Amino acid sequence: MGNCFFSQDKNTNVRVSLPAVCFVWEIAMVVLFGIFVRYNEEADAHWGEYKKTHNITTDMENDFYYRYPSFQDVHVMIFVGFGFLMTFLKRYSFGAVGFTFLIAAFGLQWALLMQGWFHSLDYSTGKILIGIENLINADFCCGGVLIAFGALLGKVSPVQMMVVSLFGVTLYAVEEYIILNLLHCRDAGGSMVIHTFGGYYGLAISWILYRPNLNKSKHLNGSVYHSDLFAMIGTLFLWLFWPSFNSAIANHGDGQHRAAINTYISLAASVVTAVAISSMTEKRGRLDMVHIQNATLAGGVAMGASAEFMISPYGSLIVGFFCGIISTFGFKFVSPFLEKHLKLQDTCGIHNLHAVPGMLGGFISAIVAAMASESVYKLTLPVYSAGTQGGAIVGLILKLPIWGDPADDNCFDDEVYWEVPEDEESIPPVLEYNNHMAHKHQDRCDSNYNLEQL
Amino acid sequence: MGNCFFSQDKNTNVRVSLPAVCFVWEIAMVVLFGIFVRYNEEADAHWGEYKKTHNITTDMENDFYYRYPSFQDVHVMIFVGFGFLMTFLKRYSFGAVGFTFLIAAFGLQWALLMQGWFHSLDYSTGKILIGIENLINADFCCGGVLIAFGALLGKVSPVQMMVVSLFGVTLYAVEEYIILNLLHCRDAGGSMVIHTFGGYYGLAISWILYRPNLNKSKHLNGSVYHSDLFAMIGTLFLWLFWPSFNSAIANHGDGQHRAAINTYISLAASVVTAVAISSMTEKRGRLDMVHIQNATLAGGVAMGASAEFMISPYGSLIVGFFCGIISTFGFKFVSPFLEKHLKLQDTCGIHNLHAVPGMLGGFISAIVAAMASESVYKLTLPVYSAGTQGGAIVGLILKLPIWGDPADDNCFDDEVYWEVPEDEESIPPVLEYNNHMAHKHQDRCDSNYNLEQL
Amino acid sequence: MGNCFFSQDKNTNVRVSLPAVCFVWEIAMVVLFGIFVRYNEEADAHWGEYKKTHNITTDMENDFYYRYPSFQDVHVMIFVGFGFLMTFLKRYSFGAVGFTFLIAAFGLQWALLMQGWFHSLDYSTGKILIGIENLINADFCCGGVLIAFGALLGKVSPVQMMVVSLFGVTLYAVEEYIILNLLHCRDAGGSMVIHTFGGYYGLAISWILYRPNLNKSKHLNGSVYHSDLFAMIGTLFLWLFWPSFNSAIANHGDGQHRAAINTYISLAASVVTAVAISSMTEKRGRLDMVHIQNATLAGGVAMGASAEFMISPYGSLIVGFFCGIISTFGFKFVSPFLEKHLKLQDTCGIHNLHAVPGMLGGFISAIVAAMASESVYKLTLPVYSAGTQGGAIVGLILKLPIWGDPADDNCFDDEVYWEVPEDEESIPPVLEYNNHMAHKHQDRCDSNYNLEQL
Incomplete structure (x- = not known):
């Protein structure tokens, strides 16, 4: 096959590696x-x-009935929420939705095992005993990996993402165990455990995989009108079901009830302030879809750690208020700065939606729980370390020239890993010939072709 | 900045007003x-x-578990349902989804307060005590405001919609209190309280804001193929979750159970009759997406007030049967009539989906409850008055030339309030230059430009 | 009116027949x-x-609370899942979503009656007594009919689909009664009862309606970029809510709990193996959207019959593992073979997603329940017979020249049964005239037109 077309120096053929990885890992x-x-x-x-x-008198007391509705909401968030949120790129929507599907479906299996060994092992039989709460936690764990995918979107191969999932789930299970079981913290909605970890894990990988010539794919690193609308499907399902995310594994009764209320309120506030900052920072007060799609969610991320606490409705409102502001500023000013000066290419801006609001959520939770600042430091350290150090190692592994990642001028392009339909219908008949030529390039590798066709 | 491009006589710059309103109201x-x-x-x-x-023996008795699944469905209806239903316009989908997001996120906060003062005030402490039912009611209240948005879609600025929300929520809380607490009516699904109120509120505002030259934007007041599909996402989530809407705050046990069944059945019937009428009134029996997107929902609106009643499954079927017919006729014949003769510009046809079926729902509920016709009159009056009189006053406020609303030739156009991507990818390479010129106009205000580029 | 444009020999005008069928059946x-x-x-x-x-002490024991969340998930699967999954065709998305809406809304009413007579008849009063479980079963029944629609997509008129629904629901109720009540099998998720039946019913109809000249519509029998994304909405909601599908009518307590877990796990495995096979069988390892949209779901279909059983988590994993492989191979190799050699035109490939995995699910369930092979034979026979023989008869009825089905060169085209917007906005101004002409054809029937315009 070779790499005749897609790049001068990269082989993006995954016909052996992708099935091999899928089968080996699935058989395992x-x-x-x-x-x-x-x-x-x-x-x-x-x-x-x-x-x-x-002495249980009714089937209703089965944990299934306490948690299944929230589980399904979380499930939608992971696959539809994350998947569609990332469809905003004009020609990487298949990859966004499709790779999310693949890595979360694989990741949740590995998470059931890894988290099971840490949390659900029956020592007498050596078996992991699973129930509905394990499914929720496995989905959460995939959430962490998908956050990392956000930073890498368009620049990695599906095989690389399988590697990112394998290590990401493993690291997640470890840092989660440290935070929840060794340091005895509450983090029901995973501000630290999911968002900060996933954020730094993805950023570290992206930093190692820095592409100095990524601007060769600049024309594809943006949205079109309808891709922005598809992304709003992701945003809204994330935003709407976030109360379920933060309450899904909270304590029965008032714990779940309060976590849902706090998250609902915090998210409402971050929409209003994200809109305000977006409008303030654009010409003529026009809103930027990037902010509306992302920064509106910051209130949910930050409420994760303290959703169960008696933080008061106005406390939640204040959290959402500031996180909407901070996150929007991040998208507007911090991300460009990081890219320029720290060589951090973060496709979806996970730094602003996950890493920073997650960290803030950890601090808020520490303040509410009246922790000493030393404790806070001890708390954030394992998350940050697992994320960055783990991510750096995974990044180095991904630099091996065997994973089929795209060349700089083929990033953000579904044609590398997907059979893409030709869309000739959207173009008027008189242009059909030209268009036919323009779109034909995906088949050029497999036959002699004339350069004049370009 | 000035208003150089977007209109001869309108300043649509909301860079000061939108953030100002958002911050002032959020701080409040x-x-x-x-x-x-x-x-x-x-x-x-x-x-x-x-x-x-x-003497409660289980956490399961916490109202959270009775209502949270329905709450989440209602939540989806408000943000995804209403938001995407209005994406049908070819170039106002950002505004449809984005402004729905903004005004509902703000509106629910104000609703928690307004409805809280009326219904959840603890007189001993002076505090509003909130739980899951308050969240549902706040979402319902936003539903009323979003119905009004349907009449105004494409013709108002986001700042105006914030004003519409502030007053709408306030009026809603008042008329709701009168209907439910002073007149002691049941209206669990809000036929009157939500739909009729929201309908007349929006229509009154739209009537005051009548634009005689709206046909200057006629080319944008329609759909394209994929925008109609996005709208179907809204339609379906509204249709599917309407049983939750009408049962969410019904009585525990058989009340919620029956409300869900009645609504499910009524909605099924209105799909079949809406299709029948749509086919009958179009050439060659072709179906009109407007009818399928809207009139199919009429059965849910009309069942709102009597969903909990022992109306019988066939009673629900009859309600849906007739409402599907009436609503489709409304879209086909009444709306054009109202626009021509009453100067009522109703972008989404809320008259046919909310105002009229809601009123019918009130009458049906009165018939089932065997009320005297005088009582019915007393019942409908406060809703109608709050809607029309409140709407008229709000409409007059919105006529002040300070809100940044679009000129007649800029209605239904996202470029006024949104950074819109250029979509050049969908156009074949040979046309790139022409297209580039055609789409460049959004930046023209900020530089000298040559009229020849038009 | 006549059939001047759409075909030389077919009248696709349904202006009388569609409303007539809708009204007659709805009044019935x-x-x-x-x-x-x-x-x-x-x-x-x-x-x-x-x-x-x-002696029931709490409203929580009302079956509503055990099943309503699952019901709503199933409801979404039927209307959004099936509806959007079929929007993949570039110009039949209105038909996919709209006809799904119509036939499921009609079908569920008829199913409430048919299934009610068999399962919920109160013999003392002669009344069918319905509750939440009836709604779930009615939705399931519509699922069977919609599977059949998958084979027929784009080739039948809405009137024909109403006929398919009427007979499909009837046959479904009969075969379901035989399997569940006479043969006393468990099939909570309907591997046999829903999927195998629906599959063979649709395939038999399609086989009878074989169109030798269907390649005249070949240019429309494919996807465009965004239609594939719309289809992924369907795929994901099906995939995500399938645990609810298989657990919705399972036994309270551990039954529902286990059914959800088994389905979740099986589906995860089938995603990974479907991706593996898709990549293996395409050039350069590129993934095919058809496989991702469909074969990933095979694990859910096959788990239907044994979801409640103590099949063990690894048992579920194995089921998903093999079904993902088998289904993908089916789409890649079996469907083209069937079309070529058996004259079976199966638009959505229901043979590979429903008929075969459903049958496998039946066998798995028989193995788990340690049934004799003779019993297995007796079990599959009524499903297969009802499907194929019923389908053949319905197919013959549909061959009558009165149903308004499209000609071979008008298949897969929404313009036959829908008012389709002109989409001129997506085409640059210089082409407006050409485009205007190209799209004008839908109105040509109603006026004299000049052949030169073509």
Whole structure:
């Protein structure tokens, strides 16, 4: 096959590597699930006996009914929310939705195992016993990996993303264990555990994979009218279901109730302030879709760690108020600065939506819990370290010339990894011939072709 | 800046006014929430004690578990449903989704306060105590405002819509209090309280803001193929979750159960009859997307007031049957008539989907409850008055030349208030230069430009 | 009117037939609902008394709370999932979403009756007593009909689809009764009852309606970039909510819990293997959207029958693993073979997503339940017979020249049954005249026109 067209120096053919990775890892899952994973007492056919021996009078007390509606909302956020949010690029929407689908579907399996070993191991039998809460946590873990994908969007191959998932899920499980079980922190909505970790993990990888000539793909690094609308589907489902995200694994009763209320309120405030800052910083007060698609969500990220706390409705409002402002400023001013001066190419701006608001959420939670500043430091360190150091190592692995990543002039282009339809219908008949030629290039590798066709 | 390009006589620059309004109102929210809003006993950390003192044996009895799934469905309806339903215009989809996002996010905060003072005030402490039902009601209230937005779509500035929200939420809370608490009516799904009110409020504003030269923007007042598909996302999520809308605040147990069944059935019937009428009234029996997107929902609107009643499944079917017919006829014949003879410009046809079916819903509920016709009159009056009189006053306020609304030839155009991507990718290379010129106009204000470029 | 333009030999005018069918059938529904359908004890105002006489202490025990969240997910799958999955065709997206809407809204009413007579008839009063589980089952039944629609997509008129629904729902209710009540099988997620039945029903109809000259519409039988993205909305909502589909009518407690877990796991595996096979079978390892949109779902179909069983998490993983492979191979190799050699035109490839994985699901369930192979045979026979024989008869009915189906050169074209906007905005100004002409053809029937305009 070779790499005749897509680049002078890159082979983007993944016909061997992608199926190989998928099969090897999936077979490993089957084996490991076979050895380790069983149903927990609430999902097992012995639930009837369990109820009797534990004096439970109704099936309604099965944790399934407390958490399943929230689980489904979280599930939508991970696949539709993250997936569609990243469709904003004009010609990378297949990759955004499709690779999200792949890496989250793989990642959740590995997460069930990794998190299971840490949190759901039955020591008497050596089995991981899973129930609805494990599914939620596995989805959360994929959320962390997908945040990292946001920084890398358009610049990596699906094989690389499988590697990012494998290591990301592993690191996530470790840092989560440290934060929740060793440091005994609450972080029901994962401000630190999910967002800050995922943010720094992705940024570190992106920093290592810096492409000095990325501007060769500049013409594809932007949106078109309808791709921005597809992205709004992602934004809205994230925004709407975030109360479920932050309450899904909170305590039964007032814990879940309060977490949902706090998140609902915080998010409402961040929409209003994100709009205000967006309008202030653009010509004629025009709104920028990037801000509306992203910064409006910052209130949800920051409320993650303290959603369960008695932070008061006005406390939530204040959190959303400032995070909407900070995040929008980040998209407008910090990201360009980071790209220029720190060589940090962050396609979706995860620094502004996840890394920073997540960190803020950690601080807020520390303030509310009246922690000593030393404790706060000890708390943030493992997350930051796991993210950046883990990300740096993964980044170096991804620099090996075996993963099929695109050349600088083929970034943000679905034609590298997808069969893309020709869209001739949107072009009027008189132009059909020209257009046919212009779009034909994806097949050029496989035949002799005349340079004049370019 | 000035108003050099977008109009001869209108300044659409909202760079000062929009951030100013957003910040002033959001800061007011923070202050008022700080003074007034607290968690209710089911969302408060004292829930444990409350359970004991009230002999509640399980967290499952927390109202959260009765209502949260329905709340999330309603939440999706307000933001995705209303937002995407209005994306049908070919070049106002950003405004449809984005302004829906803004005004509902602001509106729900103000609604928590306004409705809280009327319904959830703890007189001993002077605090509003909120729980999941307050969130649902706040979303409902935003629904009323968004209905009004439907009549105004494309013709108002975001600043004006913030004004419409502020007054709309206030009026809503008042008329709701009169209907539910003073007149002791049931209207769980808000036929009257939400739809009729929102409908007449929007129509009155639109009537005051009549634009005799709106046909200057006629070329943008229509759909394209994919914008109609985006609108169907809105339609379907509204249609699918309407059983949750009408059952969300119904009584526990059979009340919620029955409200969901009645709404499900009524909506199914209105799809079939809307299709029938749409086909009958078009050439060759072709269906009109406007009817499918809107009139199919009429059965849900009309069932609002009587969803909880023992109206029988066939009763619901009859309601949907006739409302699908009436609404489709409205879109086909009544709206053009109103525009021509009553100078009523109603972008989304809310008269046919909300005002009329909502009123019908009120009558049906009165018939089922065997009310005297005098009572019916007393019932509809406050809703109609609040809507039309309130709307007229708000309309007059919006006529002040300070709100940045678009000129007649700039209506239905996202470029006025949004940074719109250039979409050059969809146009074949040979046309790039022409297209570049054609699309460049949004930047023309800021430099000398040559008229020949037009 | 006549059929001047759309075909030489077909009249696609449905202006009489479509409204007539809609009205006749909807009036029949009103009458039959009036005679037969009432609320069951949990949706009836007598629920309060029922609770007392049955020693139920809380409204939470109302089946509504066990099933409503899953019902809403199923509801989304039927209308958004199936509807949008079929929008992949470049110019049949209105038909995909709109006809799904129509036939499911009609079908669920008829299903409430048909399934009610078989399963929910109160013999003392002769009434069908409905509750939330009936709504779920009615949606399931529509799922079967929509699967059949997948094979016929673009080649039939809406009137024909109403006929397909009427007979499909009827046949479904019969085969379901045989499988569940006479043969006493469990099939909570409907591998056999829904997917295999719907698959063979649709394939049989399509086989009878074979069009030898369908390649006249070949240019429309494909996707464009954004239509593939719309289809992914359908795919994802199907994939995400499939755990609800398979658990919605499972037993309370561990049954629903386990069904959700098994389905979640199986689906995750089928994504990874579908991607692997898709990449293996395409040039340069590029992924094919058809596989990602469809084969990723095969794990959910196959888990339907055994979702409730103690199949173990690794069992579910194995099911998903193989079904993802088999389904992708089906799309790549079997469908073209069937079309060429068996004259089976299957627009959406339901053979690979529903018929085969559904059958596999039946076998898996038989293996898990340790059934004799003779029993398996007896089990599959009624489903297969109802599907193919019923489908063949319906196909013959649909061959009557009265249904307004499109000619071979008008298949996959929304302009036959829909008012389609002209989309002139997406084309640059210099081409407006040409384009105007090109798109004007939908009105040509109604006036004299000059052939030179073509």
